[in-house]
Amino acid sequence: MFRRVYLDNSATTPVDPRVVEAMLPFLKGNFGNASSIHFFGQEARSAVDKARHQVAELLNARPNEILFTSGGTESDNLAVRGYAEANAHHGKHIITSEIEHPAVKNVCEDLEKQGFEVTYLPVYEDGIIRIADIEAAIRDDTVLVTIMTANNEIGTIQPVEEIRNLVRDLRKEGRKIAFHTDAVQAVGKMPVDVEEIGCDLLSLSGHKIHAPKGIGALYVRRGIRLHPQNIGGRQERGVRGGTESVPNIVAIGYAARLAKDELEKETEKLRGLRDRFENAVGEAIPDIIFNGNREHRLPNISNISFRSVEGEGLLINLDMQGVAVSTGSACSSGSLEPSPVIRALGVDDERARGAIRFSFGRFNTSEDVDRVLEVMPEAVQTLRRLAPASRMAP
Numbered sequence: 001m002f003r004r005v006y007l008d009n010s011a012t013t014p015v016d017p018r019v020v021e022a023m024l025p026f027l028k029g030n031f032g033n034a035s036s037i038h039f040f041g042q043e044a045r046s047a048v049d050k051a052r053h054q055v056a057e058l059l060n061a062r063p064n065e066i067l068f069t070s071g072g073t074e075s076d077n078l079a080v081r082g083y084a085e086a087n088a089h090h091g092k093h094i095i096t097s098e099i100e101h102p103a104v105k106n107v108c109e110d111l112e113k114q115g116f117e118v119t120y121l122p123v124y125e126d127g128i129i130r131i132a133d134i135e136a137a138i139r140d141d142t143v144l145v146t147i148m149t150a151n152n153e154i155g156t157i158q159p160v161e162e163i164r165n166l167v168r169d170l171r172k173e174g175r176k177i178a179f180h181t182d183a184v185q186a187v188g189k190m191p192v193d194v195e196e197i198g199c200d201l202l203s204l205s206g207h208k209i210h211a212p213k214g215i216g217a218l219y220v221r222r223g224i225r226l227h228p229q230n231i232g233g234r235q236e237r238g239v240r241g242g243t244e245s246v247p248n249i250v251a252i253g254y255a256a257r258l259a260k261d262e263l264e265k266e267t268e269k270l271r272g273l274r275d276r277f278e279n280a281v282g283e284a285i286p287d288i289i290f291n292g293n294r295e296h297r298l299p300n301i302s303n304i305s306f307r308s309v310e311g312e313g314l315l316i317n318l319d320m321q322g323v324a325v326s327t328g329s330a331c332s333s334g335s336l337e338p339s340p341v342i343r344a345l346g347v348d349d350e351r352a353r354g355a356i357r358f359s360f361g362r363f364n365t366s367e368d369v370d371r372v373l374e375v376m377p378e379a380v381q382t383l384r385r386l387a388p389a390s391r392m393a394p
Contacts, residue, residue: 007360052064090176127151
């Protein structure tokens, strides 16, 4: 019987049935607008407040530091553009990395068209930035440092606490500079504590932690000013106008509670599945390269380059056998170019084009790993036989 295996949890996760149960009442009888003052509205407002507390508890933040958005992309846009526009009088220089998600990188490129200057830091072959490079990039007019907590394609964890120390030292000197981190991939896969990270702004997304698509959150440290990007009503303290999506907010709140309560157990399981998978693949398939640092990374992501294989070809071959994987960020699908993240590691085109991301999730099992190991060696061998001789490994 045909069996499908989903190993693309970094693109999106299935909604947890417990999250569905939590949000169902607000898709049925509890339909009030959370901005209304009557009973129905106050019932909705109470649910939104509860969810805000749940997200805050996951991040060790204050509830009034949590803003709800439509997802990770909006959270990143509101953080980067919102902060840059609100604080341009302090400076118009931004520091980021070459491997940021398009929701950050493309915003930075757009801000350049508006007169901002952006420094894009390298990450080297291990996929990790160097603090020395940030220090060298700091200028008198630097107003924002935006570096992701963990990468969405190779899983590498960035030295966010060291960035915190650098930014705090600059503030002691009277500098007006903030630190934003895109933690969309990190939340639910590793401890994310805004006090330990010391960030001023942090983005997360519901559909990466088993809530529905269309809901996200932004942590905004008290005292940080943002220029609103959704102009409308006074929702979300006037920073993000628009009627609150109460069912989705309830969902991300409950998903945050589950992520907090089950983090240790879940990360142990994910790491076990990933390590078993990598050990077996390394034995079964020759000429492969693991991309990024294998120690400082998330427990659920494995990014592997298969020599003399086009990643897209392997993805399609595996999909025909019921195995879903990815060649990179889902937001960049359809591009014929190799992943910018893999290219940023300084590798050759063959290695970049042969890269596949395997990302494990809450509902994966050992049987899923067995199924992938059953079909992938033959798929790789078939594609290598079909590859032009000039591309075959010597």
